[in-house]
Amino acid sequence: MRDVIVIGAGGGGPVVAKELAQRGLSVLLLEAGARHGNPRAEWTHFENDANNPLTGFLRFGPADRNKPGWFRELPQNSFLFQVSGVGGTTQHYFGNCPRAYPGVFAGYDRPDAGAYDTAHRFPFRYDDLVPYYEWVEATLPVQTAAMGRKERTFFDGCETLGIPVQTTKTTLGDSFRPQQNAILQPGGTAGLTRDVSRLAFPQATGCTQCGYCLQGCMEPIRAPRNLFAKRSTDNSYVPMALTADAWSPHGKPVTLIADAFVTRILTETRGGELVATGVTWRVGATGEVHTETAQVVVMAGGTTESPRLWLNSGLPNPNDWVGRGYTDHYFDLMVGLFDKDTDSSKGPASAARAEFPGRGGMENIGLGPALQAFAMQLSDSGSRGFYTNGRGFTGPWDGPAGRPIGPELKDALMNGVNRLLNILIITDDDVEAQNRVLLSALPGDEHGPVPKVVFKPRNRTARTLANREFLVRRATDLLRGAGAKKVFRLDWAPLILHVQSTMRMGQSADDSVLDDTAEARWVKRLFIADNSALANALGGPNPTLTSQALATRTAEKIFQRYFGGDPWVGRETPVVSTADAVTQAVIARGL
Amino acid sequence: MAASDLSRRAFLARIGVLGASVTLLPQCAGPDATGTELSALGLNLIVDLLRPVLGQLARDTLNGFVAFSVPGQDAYSRAQGTPRGEPGGIEAGGTDFLIQNLDRFLPFPDEIVRPAASALVTALRDLPLPIAGNLIFGLLGPSVVTIRLVDDAVRFILENDSNAPLSLPVALLLNYVATVVNPLSLHGAFVSPFARLSFADKARAMAQLETSQSQLVALIDGQVPQPLKASVSGLLQFLGGALHEFAAFGSFGESPRFDPRTRSLTGRPVGWQLTGFLPDNQTGDGWDDLLGYYQDRREVTDA
Numbered sequence: 001m002r003d004v005i006v007i008g009a010g011g012g013g014p015v016v017a018k019e020l021a022q023r024g025l026s027v028l029l030l031e032a033g034a035r036h037g038n039p040r041a042e043w044t045h046f047e048n049d050a051n052n053p054l055t056g057f058l059r060f061g062p063a064d065r066n067k068p069g070w071f072r073e074l075p076q077n078s079f080l081f082q083v084s085g086v087g088g089t090t091q092h093y094f095g096n097c098p099r100a101y102p103g104v105f106a107g108y109d110r111p112d113a114g115a116y117d118t119a120h121r122f123p124f125r126y127d128d129l130v131p132y133y134e135w136v137e138a139t140l141p142v143q144t145a146a147m148g149r150k151e152r153t154f155f156d157g158c159e160t161l162g163i164p165v166q167t168t169k170t171t172l173g174d175s176f177r178p179q180q181n182a183i184l185q186p187g188g189t190a191g192l193t194r195d196v197s198r199l200a201f202p203q204a205t206g207c208t209q210c211g212y213c214l215q216g217c218m219e220p221i222r223a224p225r226n227l228f229a230k231r232s233t234d235n236s237y238v239p240m241a242l243t244a245d246a247w248s249p250h251g252k253p254v255t256l257i258a259d260a261f262v263t264r265i266l267t268e269t270r271g272g273e274l275v276a277t278g279v280t281w282r283v284g285a286t287g288e289v290h291t292e293t294a295q296v297v298v299m300a301g302g303t304t305e306s307p308r309l310w311l312n313s314g315l316p317n318p319n320d321w322v323g324r325g326y327t328d329h330y331f332d333l334m335v336g337l338f339d340k341d342t343d344s345s346k347g348p349a350s351a352a353r354a355e356f357p358g359r360g361g362m363e364n365i366g367l368g369p370a371l372q373a374f375a376m377q378l379s380d381s382g383s384r385g386f387y388t389n390g391r392g393f394t395g396p397w398d399g400p401a402g403r404p405i406g407p408e409l410k411d412a413l414m415n416g417v418n419r420l421l422n423i424l425i426i427t428d429d430d431v432e433a434q435n436r437v438l439l440s441a442l443p444g445d446e447h448g449p450v451p452k453v454v455f456k457p458r459n460r461t462a463r464t465l466a467n468r469e470f471l472v473r474r475a476t477d478l479l480r481g482a483g484a485k486k487v488f489r490l491d492w493a494p495l496i497l498h499v500q501s502t503m504r505m506g507q508s509a510d511d512s513v514l515d516d517t518a519e520a521r522w523v524k525r526l527f528i529a530d531n532s533a534l535a536n537a538l539g540g541p542n543p544t545l546t547s548q549a550l551a552t553r554t555a556e557k558i559f560q561r562y563f564g565g566d567p568w569v570g571r572e573t574p575v576v577s578t579a580d581a582v583t584q585a586v587i588a589r590g591l
Numbered sequence: 592m593a594a595s596d597l598s599r600r601a602f603l604a605r606i607g608v609l610g611a612s613v614t615l616l617p618q619c620a621g622p623d624a625t626g627t628e629l630s631a632l633g634l635n636l637i638v639d640l641l642r643p644v645l646g647q648l649a650r651d652t653l654n655g656f657v658a659f660s661v662p663g664q665d666a667y668s669r670a671q672g673t674p675r676g677e678p679g680g681i682e683a684g685g686t687d688f689l690i691q692n693l694d695r696f697l698p699f700p701d702e703i704v705r706p707a708a709s710a711l712v713t714a715l716r717d718l719p720l721p722i723a724g725n726l727i728f729g730l731l732g733p734s735v736v737t738i739r740l741v742d743d744a745v746r747f748i749l750e751n752d753s754n755a756p757l758s759l760p761v762a763l764l765l766n767y768v769a770t771v772v773n774p775l776s777l778h779g780a781f782v783s784p785f786a787r788l789s790f791a792d793k794a795r796a797m798a799q800l801e802t803s804q805s806q807l808v809a810l811i812d813g814q815v816p817q818p819l820k821a822s823v824s825g826l827l828q829f830l831g832g833a834l835h836e837f838a839a840f841g842s843f844g845e846s847p848r849f850d851p852r853t854r855s856l857t858g859r860p861v862g863w864q865l866t867g868f869l870p871d872n873q874t875g876d877g878w879d880d881l882l883g884y885y886q887d888r889r890e891v892t893d894a
Contacts, residue, residue: 044854045875048844054692068695075825077801077832130893144889148880155885165886168893178885185889191881199877208877221876345868346878352885369866370844377660377835382801386794389802403835406662406790407673410865413843414677417866442822452822493832 002028004558005279005294007262007309010088011544012529012551013300014237015136017254019555021244022575023565027254028292029241030281032301033084034063035258036091036234037591039218047370050215051092053081058092058216060084062284063259072304073440073452078494079378080453082304086258087234089302089497091216093544094349094365095182095230097142099133100546101171101357101428101539102126106507110172115358117463120325120431122535123507123516126170131570132549133169138574139240140182140231142545146191147178148209148347153338153421153482154364158354160481161474166355171541176354179363182231182545183207183348184578190220190229201227211366213349224586226577230348236577239586246585247575259284263447265297265313267523274316276526282447296525296562300551303499303532307437308451310503316522321511322503323437326453327537329360329498330460330468332425332491333375334397334475336484337415345369345417350424354478359467360428360540362475369417376412379403380457381491391491395469396476401491412488421482423475426498428540429464433511437502455494500543503532517557518550525562529554603742604777607766611648611782612641612741637744645748645759648782650686652762655786657685659793660838670780671790683861684847685838692837694756761830768796801831 004020006013009031017029034057036042043050043057050056054069060082061069074080083089102108103116105126122129136142147155158176166175184206189198191209199208201223208219208229217230226239244251264280278293299306307323315322344366353363367375381402382389392400404412412420440452472489479487506512509521518533520526529551531543538546552569559565575582585591603609658667663679680686749760762783769776769785772795776784788796843862850857863869 046845046849046856048688048840048846049849049851049854052692052840052844052846073822073825074829075822077828079833079836144884144891147882147885148878149882151885152882167888167891169891170893177891178888180891186881190877191879193879194875194877196873196876204877209880210875210877219876343878343880346880369862369868370840372866373661373839373843373862374836377839378832382798383794383835386791387798387802389798405794405835406659407675409839410661410675410679413866417868419867440822 002026002292002294003563004028004296004298005030005292006298006300006529007279008032008088008299008301008305008530009086009233009238009256009258010300010302010530011090011093011233012531012547013298014233014241015548015551016298016300016529016555016558018237018241018244019552020559021241021254022248022251023559023563023568024250024252025559025563026252027241028294029254029256030260030262030279031084031086031256031258032261032284033061033258034086035256036085036087036216039216040221043216043218045210045212045215047215047368051371053079058083058085064284070445070450072450073442075452076455076457076494077380078453078455078496080304081495081497082302086238086256087216087232090232090544091234092214093232094213095232096350096353096363096542097137097140097180097182097545098171098353098355098361098541099169100126100541103357104536104539105129112358116428116539117430117536120501120504120511120536121507123505129546129549129553132552133545135552135569135574136545136548137169137180139577140236141184141576141578142180142182143185145179145181145183145348145351146185146207147351149341149343150347150364150366150421151178151352153342154352154478157478157480157482158352161354161477163354171355171357174356176352179351179353181348181351182236184227184229184231196221207348209347211346211349211368214367214371224583225591226582226586231577239591240575240577240582242591243582243585243589247579247581260290261447262301262309263312265299265309265315265523265526266291266293267313267315273524274522275524287446296527296558298554298558299503299526299528300530302530303502304437304451304453306528306530306532307502308439308449311439312448315520318522319510321433321513324433324435325431325501325504325511326435326437326455327429327431327500328435328455328494328496329537329540330427330429330457330464331495331497332427332468332472332489333378334423334425334472334479335376335412335488335490336421336423336479336482337412337486338419338421338483339485340483341418342421343418344420344422354474356471356474357539358428359470361426362423362471362478363426365422365424367417367422369413372417372420372422373409373413375422376409376488376490377403378492378495379490380493384408393489393491395489396473396480397487397489401489403490404488421479421484423478425468425471425475426540426542427464427468427471429467429537430461431501431504431536432461434459453496455496457494498543500531500534500537503528504535505533506535517561518554519557527554527558603745605767605770605784606763607648607652607783607785608645608741608745608763610777610784611644614782615644615647634740634743634747637740638747641741641744642748645745646756649756649758649762650690651781652765652783652785653686653689653758654681655781655783655788655793656765656834657681657689657838657842659790660835661685661842667781667786670786671788671793673790677865678861680838680842683842685842688841688844688846689834689838690756690758692841693758693761761834764800765796768799769793771799772796797831797835800827
């Protein structure tokens with residue numbers, strides 16, 4: 001029997017695993033996808049090799065790339081951007097670490113309190129989470145991002161908007177700023193040369209501005225795994241979890257098993273209460289089935305997978321909120337074409353953002369040519385100039401919203417992938433019961449019934465729709481201010497990438513699955529530590545940091561409630577994941 | 592000729608199979624093959640003969656789509672009225688990319704492909720045909736016997752083949768909507784009606800797939816049993832978007848120039864040439880892109 005089994009080595013699971021391993025608990029960490037233990041031997045920087053959703057090494061599928069990916073039903077024009085493997089979606093994330101807006105938490109009483117999703121606030125105060133933010137920001141670590149040319153272009157536009165520069169971590173008003181990124185900033189020759197012979201560690205440290213955040217970070221060359229620039233969990237929390245005995249006085253290293261897809265949560269009734277007792281998983285390579293018991297089980301397979309596993313395990317769902325309330329920041333994309341270089345495909349994928357609390361936010365995103373083309377084809381407004389699919393909104397951008405096709409697409413891209421600027425619109429969207437994960441009626445796979453992800457983008461709340469329309473106009477102003485000669489609005493169909501709140505914690509037991517400690521309301525000793533546990537869409541900020549802060553808090557609650565331990569956040573000094581003791585252990589153990 | 596035979600003939604013409612069979616099947620069966628002789632071969636052999644014909648039809652159709660997505664110097668781009676002076680999606684290998692991903696890896700279970708394909712062959716024929724019937728009757732080449740054989744073989748392949756390539760029903764669907772938006776596409780260059788359309792007509796055809804209220808979506812849904820009913824129409828809408836996204840991704844990506852054995856490129860991808868990406872062809876481990884810190888601020892705190 002283990003003390004704790006954690007399901008999923010993505011953005012949240014390794015946080016719980018590391019924190020509890022540091023306390024000396026016996027932790028088993030199970031990951032459905034590949035280990036990706038040697039990126040230089042397994043990965044490339046190529047977009048199709050990495051990001052093809054069916055075949056790429058960062059797809060959602062089995063460790064064996066010769067096998068098809070895992071099917072999920074999407075009954076609408078949309079794209080669900082899941083990633084399996086150790087690190088989960090942090091493997092391809094941009095490392096952006098804004099904190100949630102304070103207005104989405106209980107007890108918020110500033111004048112703009114009514115501007116947020118007031119029906120679905122977090123069941124505790126923003127100030128309660130701040131120590132956990134600080135703990136994670138120190139552990140990853142999170143740093144202020146440097147500028148490349150695309151950030152300079154973004155800031156040129158921001159400076160025309162009449163809003164101030166934010167110089168704090170907490171956002172309190174409309175503002176713009178460099179990202180707080182979970183990326184080690186450039187050191188040595190990094191960022192100063194393209195000569196590969198001068199870009200190996202330790203001559204280069206931190207971000208080399210390579211432009212491949214989306215393809216997984218393995219820079220600088222020959223750096224120990226925990227010193228790769230981007231602090232995806234495969235480079236930060238997982239190395240710490242696997243070496244906990246080396247850097248923590250009472251630490252016990254986590255056991256990590258990849259290619260292990262959990263298919264069932266085991267339970268029993270104790271004293272009239274349903275209690276989690278362990279899990280069953282299937283080994284991808286062999287089909288073998290294993291079962292192991294634990295005192296506590298933590299679900300962290302992701303916002304789509306956690307409700308699926310819950311339902312496939314036959315766990316209770318008395319208020320019918322399991323899988324409901326899916327938020328996705330109802331993204332949109334604005335693309336500005338320039339007659340000057342922006343170097344959009346270079347540097348960290350996003351290092352600049354603007355905040356509009358109560359509305360959401362926006363950030364620059366740099367892409368290679370294939371994903372740029374992909375991004376400019378996803379639309380709910382049909383094909384510009386030919387059909388609108390009932391939408392095709394007009395506004396300050398050029399022409400109707402929609403995908404440019406054929407000659408127009410080609411001309412836009414031939415203007416140069418480094419002479420454009422993308423702005424991702426990150427809407428503060430409301431929790432709505434209609435947007436949800438349920439089990440598909442289609443035949444299941446080897447892991448049971450598959451999830452069906454339903455979004456009704458045209459039927460979002462008036463606040464959500466208005467927020468998106470506000471933001472696309474501000475983004476257009478920004479692009480014009482930066483000198484864009486032509487501005488496209490794509491009106492994206494749902495790109496389900498920032499995923500939150502399908503197993504949400506909440507103030508009310510009527511519309512939430514978790515209590516205020518992230519323990520399941522109806523199954524004791526069962527916690528959730530991925531984005532599905534978030535109460536809402538955070539007001540728009542990217543979710544990973546908040547999910548990791550919450551996972552840290554959840555680990556502390558587990559340790560206190562079921563292992564008789566004391567809390568540590570605010571009392572101890574966190575060990576940074578780049579600490580020399582971690583590095584030496586990573587090297588010695590070949591991690 | 593019975594009404595049902597006319598209906599079959601019309602339907603096979605509209606999904607492109609009749610034209611492809613007239614053009615390609617004799618090459619496979621021998622130049623003198625007649626309907627009666629084909630019938631002596633039995634269904635299994637007809638199915639075997641028809642497979643490569645349908646494969647060519649799918650490729651021709653998707654060539655038409657890739658040229659629509661990213662036009663180039665190819666014949667399909669010229670035929671749709673958007674010739675270009677530089678290479679496009681077809682030269683970039685976009686068609687192979689689409690076919691490989693649709694056939695080998697798109698993880699639609701057979702249980703969804705088959706009812707969808709079945710709905711195609713049973714339901715689409717019931718859509719009102721907004722064209723003069725004589726356009727179809729003009730295809731007088733194959734005999735009634737041949738039409739029945741081809742019809743049976745197509746249905747067999749779509750409904751029973753455990754490895755049914757998804758590119759085929761996708762191509763048949765594109766051809767079907769092509770004949771809806773422009774009946775004249777039943778005749779002309781290429782094998783595929785979709786590939787014969789003008790650029791604007793291709794856009795109109797795609798609108799049929801993508802618009803949730805379209806007659807096509809409603810009719811296909813009507814033919815599929817519960818609990819799959821909304822699933823098939825939902826997947827059609829997914830497909831209506833995904834075709835655009837995948838064709839563009841494939842056309843601007845590196846896959847045709849990528850050697851998976853060495854994990855390196857064999858040449859410069861067309862999409863990189865077009866967009867000016869990595870002019871020195873190196874995928875680089877870094878750039879000299881560091882301009883410093885905004886307002887020289889390297890750290891922020893709430894304190």
